[in-house]
Structure formats: C-alpha cells, structure tokens
Amino acid sequence: MEAFLPVTAQQLQAIQSFRTGTRRVEAGGTIVDEHRASPQLFTLYAGWAFRYKTLSDGRRQILGFLLPGDFVGLQDEFADGQTHGVEAVTDATLCAFARERLWALFQTQPRLGYDITWLAAREEKLVDDHLVTAGRRNAGERVAMLLMHLYRRAQRVGMVRDGWVEFPFNQQHIADALGLSLVHTNKTMRRLQRLGLYKLDGGWLRILEPHALETLGDYFERPLRPVPMI
Amino acid sequence: MEAFLPVTAQQLQAIQSFRTGTRRVEAGGTIVDEHRASPQLFTLYAGWAFRYKTLSDGRRQILGFLLPGDFVGLQDEFADGQTHGVEAVTDATLCAFARERLWALFQTQPRLGYDITWLAAREEKLVDDHLVTAGRRNAGERVAMLLMHLYRRAQRVGMVRDGWVEFPFNQQHIADALGLSLVHTNKTMRRLQRLGLYKLDGGWLRILEPHALETLGDYFERPLRPVPMI
DNA sequence: CGAATGCTTGACGGTACTCAAAGATTGTGG
DNA sequence: CCACAATCTTTGAGTACCGTCAAGCATTCG
Structure with a gap:
C-alpha cells in the first residue's frame, strides 16, 4: 500500500520476532484499560478504535482515533499507570508486541527504533491539531x-470506496472528541448536513463539499509522506 | 540533578558530537518559526518557552510550555512544514542539534535513540492531558x-525557591493555553486568588492551597521517574 | 412486542465571549 | 525627573454560544 514505506525482508523478520501475537477485540470492547499499565504495545491491523481519558466525575475526552496501521501504547512506556484507555469502535484486529522487548529492538534494529520514533512524533502532531480544535474552534x-480529518486519514489507507467511508461512530463519540455536549453536537451536525456539506447514511460517510468543509474548519491537509509500518 | 537520569561519559561524548551549538533567544523572541520547517532540534537549557499554533484568522492555541531539560522539534521531523511555532517567554538558552544527523545518532547510539523516543512519548502525554483540559474542564x-501543572514541573527541575516559582506569563498566554478568552481568564484567576488558593506577585507564583487546586482541577501528579537528558 | 440504544428537537439557563473603558505598571525620551 | 506611550490588568455591561433538562421518535434486538 502506497501509504506505507516499503520494508526489507530483514526488517520484516525483526518485526515478526518482536511481535507476540494477534488479538481480536469486538466492537465496544476494551483494548487497553484506562487505569492499568499495559504490558503490550499494539499495531491496529483492522477496524476503528480510539484513545480516551475520563475525569473522576465521568466526563470523557477522546484523544484521538486509530485506523489500520496506527501504533498505540508508547505513551504508557514511562507513565507509571497514569495513562489513557483504548477502545474498539468496530471489531478490531491488533498485532501485539511485548513492551519489555522494546529496548532490545532499538539495540538490534535501530531503523525500527527510528521508525517508532517517527510514529510517536506523528501521533503527537495529531494531538496538537486536535488540541487546537478543542481550544480555539467553535462547534x-x-x-x-x-469530518475532513477522518475522511482524509481513511482515504490514505484505502478505506474509501466510491466516495463513501465507514463511519461507525455515534454522536457521543463525536461529542467527546470535540469537547462538546451531545445535544449541541447533534444540532451542529444537522445544520451542516442541511447545508449539504456531507451525508451520513447507515454508518457510512460521504463528503459532498470538501472545499467548504476545509475552509470552514480552516484545516488543509497536505499530501503526507509514506509512513513506516511496524 | 535528581530529575534526570545519569549519563555515562561515552553517552555524553555522543551527545556532544551530535550538538551543533548553543543559541540564545531573548524574551519574546522566536525559537522556531511557525511556518518554516526547522533544520534543527533543541534542548532548552534555561528559561521558559512555549509551543503554539495559530489559525488563519489569528486565534492562537498554546500547545504546551517548555522548561529546562525539554526537547523540542521532533514533531517536525516528518511534518513537511505543517508544524508549530516555538517562542521564548523569558530569555532562553538552547542547545541545538542537526536534524539530519538524527538517524546517524539512532544507529550509533541506540540508547540515545531510545531516550529520545522516551521524551517524545512523554511530550505526547503532556499534550493528552492538555487536551482533556481544553475539551472537558470549565474555566x-x-x-x-x-497552575499545579506548571508548579510541579518547575519544582521538578529545581526552579522553586522558598515556595515561589518564576511565573513570567501574562494572562494572554494563560488564555491561549487554556482555550479561554483573555477577559474570562482574568475573572477566573481573580476569583481563585480571592479564594486564597494561590498568590501572584511581581512575576512569581506561590501555591497556597495545593490540595484545593488539585481537587478542583481533578489533577494529581504522581511522582515521576527521572527523565533522560539529551 | 417491550426494552435498549441512539437520534432529534424545543425550552431555558449559564458559562464564557465581546465590547468598552478605566486603572496599574513599565519603559522611554526630553 | 517627569511626561507620555505602550503594555498589561481589571471591571462592568450586554450578548451568544453552548450546556442541561426533558420528551418524542426511530431503529434494533431479543
């Protein structure tokens, strides 16, 4: 797939030896518990998931969404338990790695270590953008x-068919991601739909006016470089 | 300093060979231009700084604050220019590294590569927390x-003297970090001051009721592990 | 068919924003 | 040393965006 960097046979072997198995989580299931440090790192192979944190009174903030190819769990590496949860939105397939072998991987395969750093840096950029949204954009x-962000990312990994993307989120997900209430999220989404900017049907999304949405959101994705795949 | 991991002589030498020089930036000066990819990475040696992004109509979001020991610029590594600015709040001293030598560093010094990944993961955790604040906390x-966050971080690197920390930010900084308007930030800060939770005098901050502030913010920092210093 | 989940809408209230202007503080030049 | 500008802080008044509460509607599932 063109979104990802090519891998040599030797690297592939190193990745294989680093992985400890495949895991399946059904829709709505917990991939990483919010309050327990996970002994594993994951790469998402298939499905949609999200990272989140909850305040003690239950308010939830979704930190970001995960698509196939995304790497999760690095943030916990030094967090001593004070971390974030990961939950599957659809049925998901993950590749698991032993956290304790991470350092060995850096030693024996510096290239893969470098790639992991790349992925970590990219992740942080996503959170940076998300923070701007929550802090300085209106509903x-x-x-x-x-919408544009998720569409573009899905497009990148080949999840768009005939202009439609699977959009398995409910409005509570959107609200928690954007820092809005459920009701206000609903009213805002309805308004943009009535304006004809996008369409949502049976869990599938179609962007009707990409330029209008980009302008409204002041958000223009540039073509991205291929990303390493661990 | 106990906040940082010890470094071997050999590592120190590797770090030295990686660095390209020291840079001084005066208060208010630009460390990294928001719209130009920086050819350098930095470690902040002295002073306060912050990372930020601005929307096209001028709204600014501060992404995070930088204290001595913090490493900046990794996010740009693969960003193709779509990045964030860094500005000095006080006079600042930085150690500069050539970005192009990063890969070589990973090859020859896997330990330092691993440490950089550590720092990147820690950075992301900070942004995660910040996102929860902007998305789900009230003023x-x-x-x-x-306040608690900045105080604790400053304390960790020995910047607290007799319970006072240098607090060189104006209310616009605070507002832009928290996603609030200047006026509302002012009124909120005054209210907490009148409640006797903290004191601010001549650019120095003193926390009077740490427990009350932690409870109000639902924010409890656990003791952190020592951090690598690049 | 009833329960559960999610979407939609209206009414109302409050938090936070905007506008405006008056202090306070600092720095600069005559 | 004072006048004046510039910057930052503080406060008040009015408004709007968004949150909460409540209830109706649609869809799915057992």
Whole structure:
C-alpha cells in the first residue's frame, strides 16, 4: 500500500520476532484499560478504535482515533499507570508486541527504533491539531475539521470506496472528541448536513463539499509522506 | 540533578558530537518559526518557552510550555512544514542539534535513540492531558490544573525557591493555553486568588492551597521517574 | 412486542465571549 | 525627573454560544 514505506525482508523478520501475537477485540470492547499499565504495545491491523481519558466525575475526552496501521501504547512506556484507555469502535484486529522487548529492538534494529520514533512524533502532531480544535474552534468548525480529518486519514489507507467511508461512530463519540455536549453536537451536525456539506447514511460517510468543509474548519491537509509500518 | 537520569561519559561524548551549538533567544523572541520547517532540534537549557499554533484568522492555541531539560522539534521531523511555532517567554538558552544527523545518532547510539523516543512519548502525554483540559474542564478547573501543572514541573527541575516559582506569563498566554478568552481568564484567576488558593506577585507564583487546586482541577501528579537528558 | 440504544428537537439557563473603558505598571525620551 | 506611550490588568455591561433538562421518535434486538 502506497501509504506505507516499503520494508526489507530483514526488517520484516525483526518485526515478526518482536511481535507476540494477534488479538481480536469486538466492537465496544476494551483494548487497553484506562487505569492499568499495559504490558503490550499494539499495531491496529483492522477496524476503528480510539484513545480516551475520563475525569473522576465521568466526563470523557477522546484523544484521538486509530485506523489500520496506527501504533498505540508508547505513551504508557514511562507513565507509571497514569495513562489513557483504548477502545474498539468496530471489531478490531491488533498485532501485539511485548513492551519489555522494546529496548532490545532499538539495540538490534535501530531503523525500527527510528521508525517508532517517527510514529510517536506523528501521533503527537495529531494531538496538537486536535488540541487546537478543542481550544480555539467553535462547534461548526470542530465538526468540519473532524469530518475532513477522518475522511482524509481513511482515504490514505484505502478505506474509501466510491466516495463513501465507514463511519461507525455515534454522536457521543463525536461529542467527546470535540469537547462538546451531545445535544449541541447533534444540532451542529444537522445544520451542516442541511447545508449539504456531507451525508451520513447507515454508518457510512460521504463528503459532498470538501472545499467548504476545509475552509470552514480552516484545516488543509497536505499530501503526507509514506509512513513506516511496524 | 535528581530529575534526570545519569549519563555515562561515552553517552555524553555522543551527545556532544551530535550538538551543533548553543543559541540564545531573548524574551519574546522566536525559537522556531511557525511556518518554516526547522533544520534543527533543541534542548532548552534555561528559561521558559512555549509551543503554539495559530489559525488563519489569528486565534492562537498554546500547545504546551517548555522548561529546562525539554526537547523540542521532533514533531517536525516528518511534518513537511505543517508544524508549530516555538517562542521564548523569558530569555532562553538552547542547545541545538542537526536534524539530519538524527538517524546517524539512532544507529550509533541506540540508547540515545531510545531516550529520545522516551521524551517524545512523554511530550505526547503532556499534550493528552492538555487536551482533556481544553475539551472537558470549565474555566476554574482549567486554571487550577494549569497552575499545579506548571508548579510541579518547575519544582521538578529545581526552579522553586522558598515556595515561589518564576511565573513570567501574562494572562494572554494563560488564555491561549487554556482555550479561554483573555477577559474570562482574568475573572477566573481573580476569583481563585480571592479564594486564597494561590498568590501572584511581581512575576512569581506561590501555591497556597495545593490540595484545593488539585481537587478542583481533578489533577494529581504522581511522582515521576527521572527523565533522560539529551 | 417491550426494552435498549441512539437520534432529534424545543425550552431555558449559564458559562464564557465581546465590547468598552478605566486603572496599574513599565519603559522611554526630553 | 517627569511626561507620555505602550503594555498589561481589571471591571462592568450586554450578548451568544453552548450546556442541561426533558420528551418524542426511530431503529434494533431479543
């Protein structure tokens, strides 16, 4: 797939030896518990998932969404338990790695170590953008930005068919990602739909006016370099 | 300093060969331009700085604050220019590294590569927390959280003297970090001051009721492990 | 068919934003 | 040393965006 960097046979072997198995999680299931440090790192192979944190009174903030190819769990490496949860939105397939072998991987395969750093840096950029959204955009801009963002990322990994993407989120997910209430999220999304900017049907999303949404969200994705795949 | 991991002589030498020089930036000066990819990575040696992004109409979001020991610029590694700015709040001293030598560093010094990944993961955790603040906390909680957060981090690197920390930010900085307006930030801060939770005098901050602020912000920092220093 | 989940809408209230202007503080030049 | 500008802080008044509460509607599932 063109979104990912090519891998040599030797690297592939190193990745294989680093992995400890495949895991399946059904829709709505917990991939990483919010309050327990995970002994594993994951790469998402198939499905949609998200990272989140909850305040003690239950308010939840979704930190980011995960698509196939995304690497999760590095943030916990030094967190001593104070970390974030990961939950599957659809049925998901993951590749698991032993956290304790991470250092060995860096030693024996510096290239893969470098790639992991790359992925970590990219992740942080996503959170940076998300923070701008939550901090400085209004409701309409937030929705526009999120729709374009998810669409573009899905497109990149080949999840768009005839202009439609699987969109398995409910409005509570969107609200928790954007820092809005459920009701206000609903009203904002309805408004943008009535304006004809996008369409949502049976869990599938179609962007009707990409330029309008990009302008509204002040969010223009540039073509991205291929990403390493661990 | 106990906040940092010890370094071997050999590692120190590797770090030295990686660095390309020291840079001084005066208060208010630009460390990294928001719209130009920086050819350098930095470690902040002295002073306060912050990372930020601005929307096209001028709204600014501060992504995080930088204290001595913090490493900046990794996010740009693969960003193709779509990045964030870094600005000095006080006079600042930085150690510069050539970005192009990063890969060589990973090859020859896997330990330092691993440490850089550590720092990147830690950075992302900070942004995650910040995102929860902007997305799900109200004004009082945001201010409480930020004050405790900055105080604890400063304390960790020995910047607290007799309970006072240098606090060189103006209210616009705070507002842009928290995603609030200047006026509302002012009113909220005044309110917490009148409640006797903290004191601010001549650019120095003193936390009077740490427990109350932690509870209000629902933010409890655990003791952190020592951090690598590049 | 009833329960559960999610979407939609209206009404109302409050938090936070904007506008405006008056202090306070600092720095600069005559 | 004072006048004046510039910057930052503080406060008040009015408004709007967004949150909460409540209830109706649609869809799915057992």
